[in-house]
Amino acid sequence: xxxxxxxxDTGQSVGTVQRQVFTFGEAGVGLVLESGRTLAPVSLAYExxxxxxKDGSNAILICHALTGDxxxxxxxxxxxxxxxxWEIMIGPGKPIDTNRYFVICSNVIGGCMGSxxxxxxxxxxxxxYGAEFPVVTIGDMVRCQRRLVESLGIDRxxxxxxxxxxxxxxxxxSVRYPEKVCAAVPLATTTKHSAxxxxxxxxxxxxxxxxxxxxxxxYYESGRPEHGLAVARMVGHITYLSDESMRHKFDRRLQxxxxxxxxxxxxxxxxxxxxxxxxxxxxxxxxNSFLYLTKxxxxxxxxxxxxxxxxxxxxSRAQGRFLVVSFTSDWLYPxxxxxxxxxAMKKNGxxxxxCEIEAPWGHDAFLLPNDRLNALIGGFLDRVSAExxxxxxxxx
Amino acid sequence: xxxxxxxxDTGQSVGTVQRQVFTFGEAGVGLVLESGRTLAPVSLAYExxxxxxKDGSNAILICHALTGDxxxxxxxxxxxxxxxxWEIMIGPGKPIDTNRYFVICSNVIGGCMGSxxxxxxxxxxxxxYGAEFPVVTIGDMVRCQRRLVESLGIDRxxxxxxxxxxxxxxxxxSVRYPEKVCAAVPLATTTKHSAxxxxxxxxxxxxxxxxxxxxxxxYYESGRPEHGLAVARMVGHITYLSDESMRHKFDRRLQxxxxxxxxxxxxxxxxxxxxxxxxxxxxxxxxNSFLYLTKxxxxxxxxxxxxxxxxxxxxSRAQGRFLVVSFTSDWLYPxxxxxxxxxAMKKNGxxxxxCEIEAPWGHDAFLLPNDRLNALIGGFLDRVSAExxxxxxxxx
Numbered sequence: 001x002x003x004x005x006x007x008x009d010t011g012q013s014v015g016t017v018q019r020q021v022f023t024f025g026e027a028g029v030g031l032v033l034e035s036g037r038t039l040a041p042v043s044l045a046y047e048x049x050x051x052x053x054k055d056g057s058n059a060i061l062i063c064h065a066l067t068g069d070x071x072x073x074x075x076x077x078x079x080x081x082x083x084x085x086w087e088i089m090i091g092p093g094k095p096i097d098t099n100r101y102f103v104i105c106s107n108v109i110g111g112c113m114g115s116x117x118x119x120x121x122x123x124x125x126x127x128x129y130g131a132e133f134p135v136v137t138i139g140d141m142v143r144c145q146r147r148l149v150e151s152l153g154i155d156r157x158x159x160x161x162x163x164x165x166x167x168x169x170x171x172x173x174s175v176r177y178p179e180k181v182c183a184a185v186p187l188a189t190t191t192k193h194s195a196x197x198x199x200x201x202x203x204x205x206x207x208x209x210x211x212x213x214x215x216x217x218x219y220y221e222s223g224r225p226e227h228g229l230a231v232a233r234m235v236g237h238i239t240y241l242s243d244e245s246m247r248h249k250f251d252r253r254l255q256x257x258x259x260x261x262x263x264x265x266x267x268x269x270x271x272x273x274x275x276x277x278x279x280x281x282x283x284x285x286x287x288n289s290f291l292y293l294t295k296x297x298x299x300x301x302x303x304x305x306x307x308x309x310x311x312x313x314x315x316s317r318a319q320g321r322f323l324v325v326s327f328t329s330d331w332l333y334p335x336x337x338x339x340x341x342x343x344a345m346k347k348n349g350x351x352x353x354x355c356e357i358e359a360p361w362g363h364d365a366f367l368l369p370n371d372r373l374n375a376l377i378g379g380f381l382d383r384v385s386a387e388x389x390x391x392x393x394x395x396x
Numbered sequence: 397x398x399x400x401x402x403x404x405d406t407g408q409s410v411g412t413v414q415r416q417v418f419t420f421g422e423a424g425v426g427l428v429l430e431s432g433r434t435l436a437p438v439s440l441a442y443e444x445x446x447x448x449x450k451d452g453s454n455a456i457l458i459c460h461a462l463t464g465d466x467x468x469x470x471x472x473x474x475x476x477x478x479x480x481x482w483e484i485m486i487g488p489g490k491p492i493d494t495n496r497y498f499v500i501c502s503n504v505i506g507g508c509m510g511s512x513x514x515x516x517x518x519x520x521x522x523x524x525y526g527a528e529f530p531v532v533t534i535g536d537m538v539r540c541q542r543r544l545v546e547s548l549g550i551d552r553x554x555x556x557x558x559x560x561x562x563x564x565x566x567x568x569x570s571v572r573y574p575e576k577v578c579a580a581v582p583l584a585t586t587t588k589h590s591a592x593x594x595x596x597x598x599x600x601x602x603x604x605x606x607x608x609x610x611x612x613x614x615y616y617e618s619g620r621p622e623h624g625l626a627v628a629r630m631v632g633h634i635t636y637l638s639d640e641s642m643r644h645k646f647d648r649r650l651q652x653x654x655x656x657x658x659x660x661x662x663x664x665x666x667x668x669x670x671x672x673x674x675x676x677x678x679x680x681x682x683x684n685s686f687l688y689l690t691k692x693x694x695x696x697x698x699x700x701x702x703x704x705x706x707x708x709x710x711x712s713r714a715q716g717r718f719l720v721v722s723f724t725s726d727w728l729y730p731x732x733x734x735x736x737x738x739x740a741m742k743k744n745g746x747x748x749x750x751c752e753i754e755a756p757w758g759h760d761a762f763l764l765p766n767d768r769l770n771a772l773i774g775g776f777l778d779r780v781s782a783e784x785x786x787x788x789x790x791x792x
Contacts, residue, residue, distance in 0.1 A: 035658035135658040195642035195666040196634065202667040203630045205660065206674070207603055210623035227606035234599045235631060238592065243730070246591035252697065260695055262431035262531040264601065264687060268694070270591040271598040278602070291660060298664070299656055301648065331727075334639070 017074040017084075018048045021114060022106070022148045031143060037134040041123070044148050045114025046070045046106035049090070050098035056154040057389055060096060060381075061145060062086065062105040063162030063169035065367075066236075066293050067285055069113035072105035073098070088369050095378035100385070101158065106148055108141040108169075110292040115144075118217070118288035130288055131217025138165070138300045142172040146180070156180050159384060161377070163187035163366035164333070165293070168300045171341070175306050178319040182388040185323045185377060188330050188366040190337040191302040191311055191344075197332060200239050201294040204232035208287045217288050229287040230278030237277050242329040242362030246270060302341075311344040318345070321387075322352040323380040325373065327365040353380065413470040413480075414444045417510060418502070418544045427539060433530040437519070440544050441510025442466045442502035445486070446494035452550040453785055456492060456777075457541060458482065458501040459558030459565035461763075462632075462689050463681055465509035468501035469494070484765050491774035496781070497554065502544055504537040504565075506688040511540075514613070514684035526684055527613025534561070534696045538568040542576070552576050554784060555777060559583035559762035560729070561689070564696045567737070571702050574715040578784040581719045581773060584726050584762040586733040587698040587707055587740075593728060596635050597690040600628035604683045613684050625683040626674030633673050638725040638758030642666060707740040714741070717783075718748040719776040721769065723761040749776065 023043040025031060030040020047070045052059060062072050064085065073090035075083045090096040090103055107115040110133070118133035125132075149157060160173045160181055167189025174184040193201075208214055211228025219225060241249075250270035254260070257267070266272040307314030322345055326338035335356045342354040357372050359365040366373070419439040421427060426436020443466045448455060458468050460481065469486035471479045486492040486499055503511040506529070514529035521528075545553060556569045556577050563585025570580040589597070607624025609615055637645075646666035650656070653663070662668040703710030718741055722734035731752045741748040753768050755761040762769070 037658075131660075192648060194639055195646040195648065195664070196637075196639045198648070198664050199630075199634050199642060199666050199670055202662075202664075202670055203627060203634065206630060206671070207606075207627045209660070210603075210607065210627050212608060231599060231603045231606055231627065234595075234602060238595050238599065241592075243590055243592045243727070246595065250591040252588060252591065252594070262433075264527075264605070264691065266598075268591070268594050268598075270595050274595055274598055275602070295660065331639070 017076070019045075019070070020047070021045050022151055024147055024151075031140065033134055033140050034137045035135050039109070039116065039134060039136070039140075041116070042109060042144055043114070043116045043120075044106045044109070044144055046104060046148060047072060047084075048102060048104050048152075049073055050100070050102040052102040052152070052154070056152075057156065057158060058100065058385075059102045059104060059149070059152070059154045059157050060159045060161060061149060061157050061173075062090070062096075062103060063145075063160065063166035064105060064108070065162070065164035065166045066297065067111075067281070067290070068166070069111070070105045070107045073103065085367070089374070089377065095374045096161070096381065097378075101381070104149065104152070106145055108293070109144050110136045110141070110289060110296060112286035112289040117286070118292060119220070119286050128220045130220065133288065133292060135295055135299075136292060137296050138168045138172050139176065139305065141296065142169050142176060145169070145173075146177060149180075156182060158388060159183040159185060159381060161185040161187070162189075164189055164363065165297045168297065171302055172300075174318045174320065174322070175302060175314055178317055181320055183321040183323070183380070183384040185325070185380065186341070187325045187373075188327055188333055188363055190333040191314075191341050192300060192304075193298050194337070197239075198298045200235055200332075201298050204235045205291050205294060207231040207235065208291060211287075214287060217291075219287070224282070225287045226282045229282050229285065229290060230275075232287075232290055233281040233285075234274045234278045237274060239332045240362055240364045242331060242360060244329055244360040245362050245364075248360065249273075311341065312347045315341075315344045315348045315350065318348065318350055320351070321380075321384055322350060323376060324352060324354045325366070325376060326356045327359045327361070327363070328356060329360050330363045330365060332363040413472070415441075415466075416443070417441050418547055420543055420547075427536065429530055429536050430533045431531050435505070435512065435530055435532070435536075437512070438505060438540055439510070439512045439516075440502040440505070440540055442500060442544060443468060443480075444498065444500050444548075445469055446496070446498040448498040448548070448550070452548075453552065453554060454496065454781075455498045455500060455545070455548070455550045455553050456555045456557060457545060457553050457569075458486070458492075458499060459541075459556065459562035460501060460504070461558070461560035461562045462693065463507075463677070463686070464562070465507070466501045466503045469499065481763070485770070485773065491770045492557070492777065493774075497777070500545065500548070502541055504689070505540050506532045506537070506685060506692060508682035508685040513682070514688060515616070515682050524616045526616065529684065529688060531691055531695075532688060533692050534564045534568050535572065535701065537692070538565050538572060541565070541569075542573060545576075552578060555579040555581060555780060557581040557583070557773070558585075560585055560759065561693045564693065567698055568696075570714045570716065570718070571698060571710055574713055577716055579717040579719070579776070579780040581721070581776065582737070583721045583769075584723055584729055584759055586729040587710075587737050588696060588700075589694050590733070593635075594694045596631055596728075597694050600631045601687050601690060603627040603631065604687060607683075610683060613687075615683070620678070621683045622678045625678050625681065625686060626671075628683075628686055629677035629681075630670045630674045633670060635728045636758055636760045638727060638756060640725055640756040641758050641760075644756065645669075707737065708743045711737075711740045711744045711746065714744065714746055716747070717776075717780055718746060719772060720748060720750045721762070721772060722752045723755045723757070723759070724752060725756050726759045726761060728759040
C-alpha cells in the first residue's frame with residue numbers, strides 16, 4: 001500500500017517532489033529478516049522526482065549513506081529551505097537529469113527519518129522498539145527497497161546509485177537482483193568493512209552505550225543519550241574527512257581567540273567544529289538508529305554472503321553495467337578496496353568502468369561538487385540509457 | 397632533593413634499577429609554568445639503570461610517550477613481573493647498552509605514575525587537584541626533567557631519546573637546552589599536531605567529559621569516569637595501529653563464535669580487542685591525567701614557540717646530532733612530518749640522520765621489536781659516544 005502524503009513544488013530546482021510513505025506487512029506478514037526475526041509492519045519514507053515513463057524503464061534508485069534520508073533533491077518550500085542531500089547531482093539538466101529519469105530515494109529501515117526503525121512503535125507493546133528492534137542488514141534494506149520499487153510498477157531499474165553505505169546497497173542490489181538492475185554505480189564504498197572501519201564504528205557504539213542515558217536503548221521517555229551520540233558522531237566525522245582536508249579547513253587555527261586558553265575549552269577551530277557537528281547531529285538523529293545502521297554496515301560482506309568467501313564467485317551472479325568510483329584521499333574505504341571489487345567484476349566478464357578521482361576531501365568527496373564525478377555519472381547514464389531505455393530517451 | 401626509595405635487583409635483564417622520586421619546590425617556589433601559573437611542590441618519579449661515569453657524561457634520558465611511565469627497562473621482581481616498556485631496547489648489550497650508558501627515565505608532570513599530576517594533593521586544599529591542576533606543556537615537562545638531570549650531577553646529556561609524545565620532549569630539549577644535549581633521537585613524532593591528531597585527542601577528551609562521573613574533574617571520592625576513559629582509550633588505540641596491522645591482527649574474524657550474533661555483543665575480534673584495551677587502561681590510568689597530557693601534546697608547536705612560526709628559525713637554536721626515524725604506516729605522525737623537521741634541521745647545517753623504516757604496524761612500530769631500529773639507534777649512539785664521551789667508552 002502506498003499512502004499519499006504531499007506533493008511539493010520545488011520551483012526551479014527539481015520540479016515536483018513527491019514525498020510519500022510505502023507500507024507493507026500491516027496484517028503481520030511483513031519481512032522475515034536475515035536474522036530470522038520478523039519485522040511487521042514495514043514502512044519506507046521515500047521521495048520521487050521526475051516522471052516515470054510508460055513502461056517504467058527510466059527509474060533510478062538512489063541509496064543514501066549511513067545517516068542520510070529520502071530527501072535527495074529539490075528544495076521544498078521557504079519554511080524548509082534545506083535542499084536535498086544530492087541536489088548538486090540530481091535535477092533538470094544535471095548529471096542525474098530529472099527531465100529524463102524518474103528518481104526514487106527511500107530512507108532505510110533501521111533509520112529514523114520516516115522508515116521503520118527503533119524509534120517506531122513496536123506493535124507488540126505500543127511503545128518505541130528501542131533495543132527490541134531487530135538487527136537489520138544491508139540485504140534487508142535492499143529487499144524493502146525492492147518491494148517499494150515493485151509497488152511503483154517498476155520491474156527493472158535503469159540504475160541504482162549510491163555512495164558509502166549507499167554504495168553497499170548498490171552492490172547488494174547488483175548481486176541479489178541482477179535481472180532487476182540495468183546498471184549499478186557504487187561510489188566510495190566497499191564489499192566489506194576493514195577491521196579499522198569496524199573499529200571506528202565500535203568506538204562510536206561504545207560511546208553511545210557508555211552514556212547512562214542510553215539505558216539499554218530505552219530512553220524515549222527518560223531523555224536521550226545526547227552526549228554519547230555527539231561523541232559517536234565526532235568519531236565518525238573524522239573518518240569522513242582526511243588529514244589533508246582537515247589541514248586545509250582548520251590546520252591549527254585558533255577559535256575566537258588569539259592565544260591558547262590553558263583550559264579545556266575549544267582552543268582550536270577543529271575542536272569547535274567537531275563539537276558543533278556532534279551537537280548538530282543529536283538534533284536530527286536517534287542514538288539507537290545509529291547503533292543499528294553501523295551494525296548493518298559492519299555486517300555487510302558480499303563475498304561471504306554470496307560467494308562462500310570468494311568475491312569473484314559473488315559477482316558471478318551479477319549482470320549489467322558498473323561504474324565504480326573511488327577517491328584518492330578516502331581512507332575509510334580506500335581505493336584498494338574498489339580495485340578489489342573491480343578485479344572480481346572483470347574476472348566475471350562484467351562491463352565495468354572504474355575511476356579513482358583525485359580529491360583531497362576524504363570520504364566525503366562523493367557528496368561534494370566535482371566536475372569529474374558529474375561527467376562520469378552523466379556520461380555513464382547516457383550510455384546506459386542508449387542501451388537499456390526502451391526507445392531511447394524519447395520514451396520519457 | 398632526591399628522596400631514596402628502592403634499589404631493585406632485576407637479575408639478568410638490566411642489573412640494578414634505582415626507583416626514586418625527585419622533588420623540588422616544597423617551600424613553595426616550584427615551577428612557574430608556561431601558562432603563568434605556579435606548580436609547587438613538583439615531584440618526578442624516575443628510574444635509572446647502568447652506572448653514571450665519573451664526569452657524568454654517559455647519561456641518556458629516555459622520554460616516555462603519552463601514557464607511559466618511568467619503568468623503562470628491567471624486571472623488578474617475581475611479584476611484579478612486567479618488564480619495562482622499552483626492555484627490548486635497553487639493557488646490557490642492547491642498543492641502549494646499560495654496560496656503557498647511564499639511563500634515566502622520569503614520569504612526566506601531569507601524569508599519574510608517580511609524578512605530580514591531577515591525582516596528587518593540591519597543597520591549597522589537601523585534596524586531589526582534579527581540574528584545579530594547571531594545564532602543563534611539553535616545555536614544562538622538559539624543564540622539570542632538566543631540574544632532575546641537574547640534581548643527578550649531570551651537566552650535559554649524551555642523548556635524549558623518545559618516541560611519539562616522548563619525541564616531542566626530545567625536540568623540546570634540543571631547542572630549549574641545545575648546549576645540554578649531545579644528541580637527540582626523536583622517533584615517530586612531530587613538531588606540531590596536525591588538525592587530525594588534535595581532532596582524535598579532542599574526541600577522546602569529549603568522551604571523558606561526557607561521562608557524568610567525570611563531574612568536572614572532581615571524582616576521586618565519588619567514583620571514576622571509567623566508561624568515558626575506556627572510550628577515549630579506544631579512540632586513541634585505533635590511531636596507534638594501522639589499516640594493514642588491524643587486517644593482519646584481526647581482519648573480520650569473529651570472537652568466540654561461528655556466526656554473527658545479530659545483537660550488540662562484540663561479534664568481531666577487533667571489537668573485543670578494543671573493549672579489552674579500553675577496560676585494561678582504566679585500571680592503570682587517570683582520566684584527568686589523560687585530559688592534561690593530550691592537551692599538552694596538542695599545544696606543542698616548536699615553530700611557534702621558538703621560531704615565530706618558522707621551523708627553520710626554531711632549529712637555528714639547536715646544536716649537536718640528530719637521528720630522526722619515522723615509520724611507513726604511522727598515520728598519526730606521518731613521515732611527511734618527519735621530513736619537514738629534517739629539512740628544517742638541514743637548512744641550519746645540523747648533523748642529522750633520517751630513516752623511514754618500512755613497517756606495517758602503524759604508530760606503535762617504534763615500541764615493537766625491529767632490527768633496523770636497533771641497528772640505527774645502536775650505531776648512532778656508538779658514533780655519538782666516540783665523538784662526545786670524555787675519553788671514549790673507557791671512561792665508564
